[in-house]
Amino acid sequence: ELRQGCNINLSLSALGTVIDKLVKGNGHVPYRSSPLTMLLKDSLGGNSKTVMFANIGPADINTAETISTLRFADRAKQIENKPVKNLDPKDQHIADLKAQVEDLKKRLARGGR
Numbered sequence: 001e002l003r004q005g006c007n008i009n010l011s012l013s014a015l016g017t018v019i020d021k022l023v024k025g026n027g028h029v030p031y032r033s034s035p036l037t038m039l040l041k042d043s044l045g046g047n048s049k050t051v052m053f054a055n056i057g058p059a060d061i062n063t064a065e066t067i068s069t070l071r072f073a074d075r076a077k078q079i080e081n082k083p084v085k086n087l088d089p090k091d092q093h094i095a096d097l098k099a100q101v102e103d104l105k106k107r108l109a110r111g112g113r
Helices: 002-024 035-039 041-045 060-077 089-109
Strands: none
Touching (some): 002 060
């Protein structure tokens, strides 16, 4: 159990490092430093929307852990992803052509300008 707890703490520490790098936006993001961060790579810094739940407890004995969890969740909340709908190249080309047609229709309606 002690070894498992150590591994969990190492993974959470690596996750914290990855989150800090993503929030600050400086340099290489060390996703490969832990199996957990490798698993969460697409969710954290990729092309997706992600939800995180922070489980906290109201008991006095859990105060330090609760504060640590809330700080961690706050850092994670600061990650900014800009997910884009993945389209097949043909679908993307069709969407581009439709946008071009709409633009040309608007230009014609204004008198060709």
